[in-house]
């Protein structure tokens with residue numbers, strides 16, 4: 001016998017639709033079309049996807065997850081992992097994706113901070129209700145629950161939400177080493193998705209090559225939403241593997257990737273203009289695309305990569321145009337309905353061409369950092385402008401150029417590494433006296449993590465010994481690729497380590 005499960009609706013406030021309502025009407029119009037093309041099992045149609053979303057939503061409700069509750073998720077990429085995210089949206093809960101590389105000790109912090117009603121991860125936890133979803137997504141507790149429920153599952157009602165309802169919390173570490181949860185509302189994600197679909201001329205017949213992780217804004221929101229809102233197909237690859245991606249290019253029309261995707265594909269001996277002529281647009285973001293890569297790509301394929309700029313707090317801010325000139329080294333124009341301005345450290349708006357802080361405003365800008373009102377007040381102005389932490393300039397036409405990061409963020413292979421966090425762990429090693437972690441240019445990763453160390457002992461730890469120590473405490477992508485011992489670190493009069501000097505000094509260490 002079927003019964004109907006209802007998500008509890010927001011009782012007060014202005015009621016607006018839930019982004020998932022827009023998605024589910026697209027899914028039903030495109031029920032027979034392929035949503036996810038899979039390499040290791042049968043493809044999923046849009047009917048299959050919405051069916052799975054409905055079933056997982058029923059499991060979530062059954063575990064007492066309600067509107068506004070957090071669901072923290074640390075699972076490998078799979079069709080079920082996408083369905084889980086959509087199910088969280090459907091019932092009006094708050095999705096909190098966590099990088100799969102985080103160690104258990106790191107996850108402890110995120111659980112404590114986000115206080116989830118449910119954690120779906122690699123293992124069962126004792127500090128909150130939890131379920132697992134196996135790596136293949138085929139079995140594991142959540143799916144087992146689903147199977148036991150499925151006879152009884154009717155249609156789960158999609159929650160209607162308050163105007164400012166949260167859809168997700170994306171954790172993005174700060175230079176202090178403390179991770180901050182960027183709170184994104186349902187409206188933030190819907191407005192940006194709609195805007196991107198128009199700006200990038202998204203079409204139903206597009207086929208997106210999806211090889212990005214889905215614990216980050218790029219793979220989870222930016223790319224997936226464009227395809228889902230159009231009822232387009234995605235070639236759903238578990239990760240970026242150059243041969244697999246190269247062969248999938250032949251059946252795709254859009255590739256969204258980090259610059260590393262492009263540098264790696266450039267080394268493929270069979271990359272030619274003819275091979276990729278069905279690709280409508282190559283898009284890059286999450287880290288700087290060098291002019292060299294932009295030019296090499298154009299030489300190899302005849303196509304100019306469309307570079308755009310975004311972040312966890314704001315999804316996408318600026319983009320090069322679909323039609324019109326895509327300029328190497330520029331991240332393009334503010335999206336329609338958004339504003340960009342460049343300010344000095346005193347907050348004054350600078351003239352065109354002057355370098356300063358990039359600030360953005362628009363319906364995409366997050367509502368603040370989870371449980372961190374002081375941090376929110378520091379970075380989000382009362383007039384709605386968000387101080388991004390990036391430095392740049394804007395020319396007279398409005399094109400934005402990023403010149404660096406005011407925060408010392410390192411972006412290695414598309415992942416953010418915050419030096420302070422790594423330094424704090426290195427400093428726990430007895431044989432190390434001081435450390436300064438920087439990013440240096442690296443042909444493959446864009447930037448690589450390097451630790452500049454002071455050790456007074458005769459027997460200084462090797463890179464292997466250091467990383468063995470870090471292994472339990474920090475994800476692999478945060479661990480140094482190289483270490484350098486020095487007698488002294490350059491410091492300014494205030495005693496602050498001058499990382500700009502270190503970056504210059506070691507700029508060619510790994511090139």
Ligand code: AMP
Pocket residue numbers: 172217284285286287288289307308309310311312313331388389390402405409411416
């Ligand atoms: P995340 O929150 O992980 O997406 O990281 C956001 C940061 O990535 C931004 O603040 C920028 O520093 C950087 N970023 C994103 N896109 C670009 C780009 N196209 N060029 C340079 N940096 C970028």
